[in-house]
Amino acid sequence: MSHHYLDVRDLRYAYPDGTEALKGVSFRLEHGEACALVGANGAGKSTMMLALTGLILPSGGTVDVGGTVLSKKTAADVRRRIGFVFQDSEDQLFMPTVFDDVAFGPLNQGLSEAEVRNRVSVALSEAGAEHLADRPTHRLSGGEKRSVAIATVLAMLPDILILDEPGSGLDPYGRRLLVGMLRNFRHTRLIATHDLDLVLDVCPRTIVLHEGKVAADGPTADIFRRADLLERCRLEVPFRMQNGLSK
Amino acid sequence: MSGSIERNLSALAEAVDHSQASGLVHGLDPRAKILVTLLFVIAVTSFGKYEVSRLMPFALYPAVLTGLSGVSPGRVLKRTLIAAPFVLFVGLFNPLFDRTPLLRIGPLVLTGGWMSFFSIIARSFLAVSAAVLLVLTTRFDLLCLGLERMGIPRVFVVQLQFLWRYLVLLAGEAQRMVRAHTLRSWGNRSGVSLKTFASLAGSLLLRTLDRAGRVYGAMKARGFDGEIRMLRPLSFSLSRDGLFLLAWGGYFLVCRFVNLPELLSGAVGR
Numbered sequence: 001m002s003h004h005y006l007d008v009r010d011l012r013y014a015y016p017d018g019t020e021a022l023k024g025v026s027f028r029l030e031h032g033e034a035c036a037l038v039g040a041n042g043a044g045k046s047t048m049m050l051a052l053t054g055l056i057l058p059s060g061g062t063v064d065v066g067g068t069v070l071s072k073k074t075a076a077d078v079r080r081r082i083g084f085v086f087q088d089s090e091d092q093l094f095m096p097t098v099f100d101d102v103a104f105g106p107l108n109q110g111l112s113e114a115e116v117r118n119r120v121s122v123a124l125s126e127a128g129a130e131h132l133a134d135r136p137t138h139r140l141s142g143g144e145k146r147s148v149a150i151a152t153v154l155a156m157l158p159d160i161l162i163l164d165e166p167g168s169g170l171d172p173y174g175r176r177l178l179v180g181m182l183r184n185f186r187h188t189r190l191i192a193t194h195d196l197d198l199v200l201d202v203c204p205r206t207i208v209l210h211e212g213k214v215a216a217d218g219p220t221a222d223i224f225r226r227a228d229l230l231e232r233c234r235l236e237v238p239f240r241m242q243n244g245l246s247k
Numbered sequence: 248m249s250g251s252i253e254r255n256l257s258a259l260a261e262a263v264d265h266s267q268a269s270g271l272v273h274g275l276d277p278r279a280k281i282l283v284t285l286l287f288v289i290a291v292t293s294f295g296k297y298e299v300s301r302l303m304p305f306a307l308y309p310a311v312l313t314g315l316s317g318v319s320p321g322r323v324l325k326r327t328l329i330a331a332p333f334v335l336f337v338g339l340f341n342p343l344f345d346r347t348p349l350l351r352i353g354p355l356v357l358t359g360g361w362m363s364f365f366s367i368i369a370r371s372f373l374a375v376s377a378a379v380l381l382v383l384t385t386r387f388d389l390l391c392l393g394l395e396r397m398g399i400p401r402v403f404v405v406q407l408q409f410l411w412r413y414l415v416l417l418a419g420e421a422q423r424m425v426r427a428h429t430l431r432s433w434g435n436r437s438g439v440s441l442k443t444f445a446s447l448a449g450s451l452l453l454r455t456l457d458r459a460g461r462v463y464g465a466m467k468a469r470g471f472d473g474e475i476r477m478l479r480p481l482s483f484s485l486s487r488d489g490l491f492l493l494a495w496g497g498y499f500l501v502c503r504f505v506n507l508p509e510l511l512s513g514a515v516g517r
Contacts, residue, residue: 055464076470084468091461094412095477096388103478108470113478136388138415156469 003066004031004081004159004188006052012060013051021047023212024061029160029188036199036220037192039209040234045192046087048209049162052190053084066159080109083158083187087165089145093137098129098148101137105156123155124148128177143174150181160188167195196224196238208233252422259415261322262383272316272384276481277393279488283308283495284381288374290499297349297362300509302369304502308495309376316384326379330371338367387411392479405475413458421451 006029013022021044029035039045050056052063054075063070065078086092095101102123106116124130129147132140140148146166153161166182167175175198182189182202191203199206199220206223208216210233216223223229227237266273272280291305313320345360382390388408395404424447428439439447463471483489501507 050464053464053468055467079468080470082468084465086461086465088461090416091458092465094409094462094466095475096386096391096408096412100388100477100479104466104471104476105469107476107478108472116478138412152469 005029005064005066006160006188006190007064008052008061009064010061011048011051011058011063013047013056013058015047021212022051022058025209025212025214026061027207027214027217029190031188032186033205034182034185034189034191034203035205035207036203037190037207037209038194038196038199038233038235039215043209043233044212045209046164049084049164049190049192052162053082054078055084080156081159083153083156083161085150085153085161085163085166087168089142089149092149092152093140093145096136097133098124098135098137098140098151099133101148102133102152102155105152109156119155119157123151126154127151127181142169143171143177146170146174146178147181158187160190161185163189163191163193165193165195166191167193167198194235196235197240200224200238200240208235210234252418252425256415256418256422259418266383266386268317270315270317270384272312272380273386274487275384275491276483276488277385277389278397278481278483279492280381280385281390281393281397282492284377286496286499287377290503291370291373293503294366294370296366297359299362299365299369301502301506302366302373304507305373305499307498309373309380312377312380312384316380318380318383323376323379323383326383327372327376330375334368334371337371338364341367389479389481392477392481396481401474408475413462416458417451417455420454421447424451 008028009026011022011025012020014020025044025048027035037045037048047056051058052065052070054063054070054072057072057075058070063078065081068074068077068081070078093101095104099120102120103116106119111119120133121130124133127147127150129144129151132144132148135144137145137148146169150163150166163182167178170178179198179201182191189203191199193199203220205218206216206220207214208223208229215233216226216229224238224241230236287305287308291302294301309323313323341364342358342360345358345363347359348356349359349362350357385393391404391408391411394407395401425439428443428447
């Protein structure tokens with residue numbers, strides 16, 4: 001199972017209005033790695049995640065997902081292997097009930113009914129949301145929506161998980177549950193977030209994006225100690241480490 | 248304006264709660280309920296334009312269904328009356344134009360115009376109440392599924408499903424915008440001006456388009472290929488749903504083709 005890697009080479013993307021959002025980004029995630037993608041607003045995080053899932057096609061460079069190079073032709077195949085959790089769960093949950101929503105992906109894969117039911121119950125329990133199965137999606141709380149959104153992606157058995165701001169809008173308890181869940185996953189994980197404390201808890205590695213380029217890539221502990229780098233990229237040393245420094 | 252959005256939202260939430268309740272009527276196959284409602288509406292609307300008395304036996308259906316389902320009659324009445332203004336406008340001019348005397352009760356002369364006016368009101372009241380009951384006693388997703396299984400093209404059913412899913416969100420967004428507007432327009436009691444309304448509606452449309460794009464992305468990311476698949480077997484039980492369909496269908500047929508009120512008054516008269 002060493003093919004769950006994600007290899008990005010010189011990725012470029014310019015929006016139709018000419019704005020260059022990605023100016024040659026390269027990195028490689030190995031199987032099972034948990035990596036954070038941090039950067040200021042407008043650094044290119046969202047664009048990169050859309051490009052990785054083939055929802056927009058890059059204007060240059062390559063994305064290699066476990067041996068399949070992303071193109072218009074392979075996009076469907078790549079999406080089967082990458083699970084993308086949207087920032088706004090409302091966008092991710094579009095079916096009438098939680099069960100239907102989690103079953104949406106597996107049903108599109110053409111699985112049998114028994115298999116779909118099994119996938120749904122496993123995914124819901126991994127996301128800690130078994131009890132929500134019969135609820136209508138629009139009546140869930142913010143934290144419940146996030147769990148279910150993650151379950152919808154888990155049900156597709158992806159090799160790689162890409163999460164956009166998974167902790168935003170969660171209360172401290174919901175956030176703790178999320179951190180526990182993310183740490184337990186064995187998928188290759190790329191987590192885009194401004195929540196550097198969450199990064200400290202979940203991701204041993206961090207990539208800093210700045211103005212469409214990789215400004216730093218390395219062990220989270222090292223990167224978060226470089227106050228000058230963080231400052232330059234419009235970030236700051238996480239709260240928890242600030243306390244550590246002052247002691 | 249923001250108040251009315253709030254009211255409508257809570258009405259919607261209420262409808263959802265009701266449709267999710269369990270009960271005798273709620274447990275019926277949606278197809279049976281849709282068919283019975285359809286038959287009811289067809290039967291009620293197929294009478295001649297002066298007919299009032301023969302519509303009366305049809306009131307049994309909404310009455311019995313309200314009783315069996317446990318939905319409060321007041322709620323059904325309230326929802327039904329929402330259509331009243333439109334109906335009043337439709338029938339408003341009948342009494343003015345059609346002055347043929349049809350019925351004499353003591354000194355009171357009822358013209359054809361008045362009879363057709365009452366007929367329109369009675370019909371619409373019956374038809375709308377049946378539709379309201381259908382929605383209040385059936386979960387929306389099951390209703391859509393029933394429609395689909397009955398051969399309604401998938402495109403329309405999917406439209407309905409998405410409308411239902413995102414209506415709440417759209418209303419919430421509109422509500423927040425109106426609130427934000429209210430908070431920054433002191434002393435302006437006339438509400439949202441036409442110009443502001445145009446830009447509010449415009450930005451609501453843009454937000455909706457953005458959201459539609461993201462939702463479509465989320466669907467594609469999970470292998471959407473133009474067809475929405477659902478695991479939701481409907482089971483049409485002959486002893487339950489078949490009976491429901493047959494009993495009411497039969498009753499509507501009898502009411503339609505046999506003049507029950509006349510028979511009854513005849514029996515009483517003798």
